[in-house]
Amino acid sequence: MLLKYITEAAGVAGDEYEVRDVIREELKDHDLDIKTDILGNLIVSSKEELEGPKIMIAAHMDEIGMMIMSIDNSGLLKFRPVGGIDPKVLVAKTVVVGKEKLPGVIGSKAIHLQRPEERQVPLPMEALYIDIGAKNKEEAEKYVKVGDFAVFDTKYEEFGDGYAKAKAFDDRIGCAVLLEVLKEKYYIPVYGVFTVSEEIGLRGAGVAAYTVAPDIGIALEGTLAHDVTDMDDHLVSSKLRHGPVLTYIDLSVISDKKLVALAAQTAEANDIPYQYRNVMAGGNDSGKINQSRGGVPTIEIAVPTRYVHSPVSVIHLDDFANTVKLVKALIHSIESGGYEIK
């Protein structure tokens, strides 16, 4: 069950080992060239020498999480976020710490001991800590080191009418799309790049793009969707069950207009639903690919995802399937000369 394995793997920025293992395992029966670079990006390509426009498709392996900064005298772990986390989503959650996946909880003071006005204000990050059950600092140090990572302890599960919840759909759903895409045969060079450290500043993608030197870049994401009650339609970013999301512009990149048009045409020709992202917020790997070397035309194609950067994100499985279809179809459109390289 790919979605289960890939979302339950721990992989905070800089610690993507488990995710790489899941990817290698998933591709082991496919005759592909798989290598890693100095930063840990995993680069997958055909073993054949192929002609034509070179496409780099990126999905980031890393997720938001926490790093242990210190252990206090009572054995509690103080932490800092790795990537952008609103402290509101951390309260009363379970986590696992370090390679041994030590269980821990992020507690908060009982309601009985608070003044009513305290509840109006979110608990700040500095007030939170992880409790692993250790009686004191000495005992905690047997299990945890400063610098260990912690991730949410959330299981993949399908629910409702074709929905699924898990941690880290941003961007393991992009990784899953890329894995499905790489299982198909293409007649132009396609480089699948699973990048590192996107969440702390798009660190891996630029390095990988320099090495791959593509003609076209595609970034796959689990992108913002907040299509909930009482949100204005123009503020939701994207909607679940409305198909893959195409981005014209975000804070990191202005997509190549011809590529966006080709993706839309391809979707229509293949009866795949699609939508445009309608907020400016956020950025992703396509921004770095776009500015690599002398510049690369790029596009972002994403699976709409609710509650990103929290312990429990939600996607619709139809959007996942349609995104896989669209990316494959787009590669075939480029293969058959649909996009002219300058």
Next chain:
Amino acid sequence: MLGKDDLRILLETPGVSGYEDEIADKISEYFKPYSDDIKRDVLGNVIAKISGQEESSEPRPKIMLAAHMDEIGLMVTKVDEKGFLHVTQIGGIDQRTLPTQEVVVHGREKIKGVIGAKPPHLSSPDERKKSVPMSELLVDIGYDQAKAKELVSVGDLITIDRKMMELKGGRLAGKAMDNRAGVMVILEALKELKKLKFKADVFAVATVQEEVGLRGAVTSTYGLVPEIGIAIDVCHAIMPGVPDASPLGGGPAVGLGPNIHPKVHQLLKKTAGEERIPMSIEALPGGSGTDAWAMQISRGGVATGVISIPLRYMHTAVETLAYSDIEQSGKLLAHFIARVDSAFVEGLSCY
């Protein structure tokens, strides 16, 4: 053998205040091997009788043990046009502990749900400074309104979907430790009692509706007319920002104050000393916040005691305790019961 896996079963069985049927059935199963008779009263309290073993011409003391079985939870107030559920709370819940919790909606069937949260990318600086009020929380169950309404109605209950987690040092975390841990103490005590001789008739009661105002304790105490009533509940454990509390892993916290009968307190303390059971004193300047508050003033008065299990993060989805405190509390309770005779009961009115 009783143990943490039984606690796990008790925690993961739902029972929000006023809707305790499922947990009441489960607890009745657990009480059965230890008791002579089990009944349920009008409000739903589960009452198990364990008769004293020693024949005697004197009247047998009646001891009531009360551990509430209800838990805090949410109730559906609306199924909206997009199929999201709006909620209100049953019992005291800090709204800040709810965003991105996983839940079970007890509708026509048990339905998985997620309480959503706006991603930081879309939140304004003003929004980030305020906690999200209960009235703005939405439960996402992945259905459109038509299907959602087939499955869920206004008034349906919601509990947190959380498996018990084993931490280091024998510590356990989960939802509804308050007060399934108290029920577990009674079970540990009944197990221990099998090895002891005791004169009193014991009534083990899993009470209802404690979280909304100690209501089950009011009616069950009236019905049973005990001379001694011991409430078993959780208390706050020492943690950052909470220095004046009981230590986790330090054994039972034995209540002391106006809600507690001084001779019951003394006998609990003496028992702990004689049986080498570690304990701490929980100073209770006013109400104990437990069923003992209701028991104490039932009919002509009841001599009350409170045994508490220290607990961190009370009323959150990660309530944390040490299982050893449950075992030690059970042992203390059993040995206390074994020390109660008619002379002790007569002495309760002598001030």
